[in-house]
Amino acid sequence: MYEDALSAYRRAGRIAAEVRRQASGLVRPGVLLAEVCEMLEGRIKSLGAQPAFPINVCVDEIAAHDTASVDDNREIPNGSLVKVDIGAHVEGYLVDTAVTISLNRELDHLKEVAEEALRKALRSVRPKVRAGEVGGVIESTIESYGLIPVKNLSGHQISRFTVHTGKSIPNVRTSLGPKLGLGEVYAVEPFVTTADAAGEIEGGSRAEIYRMIKERYLEDRDARELLSSISRDYKTLPFARRWLTRCLEKDRLNDVLNDLISSRCIAQFPVLVERTQKPVAQAEHTVLIRENGCEILTE
Numbered sequence: 001m002y003e004d005a006l007s008a009y010r011r012a013g014r015i016a017a018e019v020r021r022q023a024s025g026l027v028r029p030g031v032l033l034a035e036v037c038e039m040l041e042g043r044i045k046s047l048g049a050q051p052a053f054p055i056n057v058c059v060d061e062i063a064a065h066d067t068a069s070v071d072d073n074r075e076i077p078n079g080s081l082v083k084v085d086i087g088a089h090v091e092g093y094l095v096d097t098a099v100t101i102s103l104n105r106e107l108d109h110l111k112e113v114a115e116e117a118l119r120k121a122l123r124s125v126r127p128k129v130r131a132g133e134v135g136g137v138i139e140s141t142i143e144s145y146g147l148i149p150v151k152n153l154s155g156h157q158i159s160r161f162t163v164h165t166g167k168s169i170p171n172v173r174t175s176l177g178p179k180l181g182l183g184e185v186y187a188v189e190p191f192v193t194t195a196d197a198a199g200e201i202e203g204g205s206r207a208e209i210y211r212m213i214k215e216r217y218l219e220d221r222d223a224r225e226l227l228s229s230i231s232r233d234y235k236t237l238p239f240a241r242r243w244l245t246r247c248l249e250k251d252r253l254n255d256v257l258n259d260l261i262s263s264r265c266i267a268q269f270p271v272l273v274e275r276t277q278k279p280v281a282q283a284e285h286t287v288l289i290r291e292n293g294c295e296i297l298t299e
């Protein structure tokens with residue numbers, strides 16, 4: 001990897017780790033979800049990076065892809081299990097890291113097991129290891145504590161300006177799977193739920209996060225201008241609906257976003273919910289594959 005790419009990854013990694021530590025102190029019952037998102041996104045910027053995607057704040061059975069909506073008045077609930085997922089990039093070199101904050105003693109073990117599964121998985125990451133083998137480490141660690149992984153969520157390879165690319169790292173043992181390569185960057189992210197859960201997420205009815213698929217000329221002026229500012233500001237990275245209220249007022253924005261989805265210029269990421277509504281914990285780091293193992297960029 002080129003030296004300037006490596007230093008950009010490391011810088012993004014240090015910033016994301018700092019923001020993750022701040023997230024752990026910030027998430028308390030009664031705090032507005034919007035405040036958590038906006039404060040942490042502001043912190044990424046003030047530290048000299050840009051958000052690689054909106055801060056995700058996912059409560060209890062919501063596993064991924066939730067963030068504050070426009071005019072969101074939801075509070076962090078008492079007794080909940082909260083995942084905060086953070087993406088930061090420097091010049092498009094991005095990292096992805098997450099932490100679970102347990103506000104319920106009875107759910108603390110889900111957080112701890114997700115972290116333990118991540119630690120063990122990262123010890124198995126090295127050049128030429130099969131993705132399925134890393135998944136096996138995650139699965140057997142989680143099951144050794146009487147919990148189960150969420151099997152249809154996985155870690156992912158990262159490239160410049162692209163959060164999910166190339167190969168995946170499953171959270172369960174799979175036969176073989178691709179080999180991880182020297183110099184590649186991956187987010188490894190075990191998701192843990194209770195043994196009586198389905199251990200599967202499904203797309204919910206809401207979406208707050210989108211990304212551009214392709215830019216093209218559109219007849220509608222609002223749609224054309226919105227798409228061009230999305231392309232300029234976020235390129236192919238995910239963005240939040242609430243980030244666009246500076247462009248259009250709420251109702252018009254929703255209509256234009258729906259038009260951009262129909263014309264396949266943007267795609268939405270529905271909120272992902274555990275199918276049996278059981279609480280989900282997550283731990284995540286981004287790593288660079290080195291000769292003898294991996295460098296944790298977000299430690």
Ligand SMILES: [Co+2]
Nearest residue numbers: 085096097284
């Ligand atoms: Co993440």
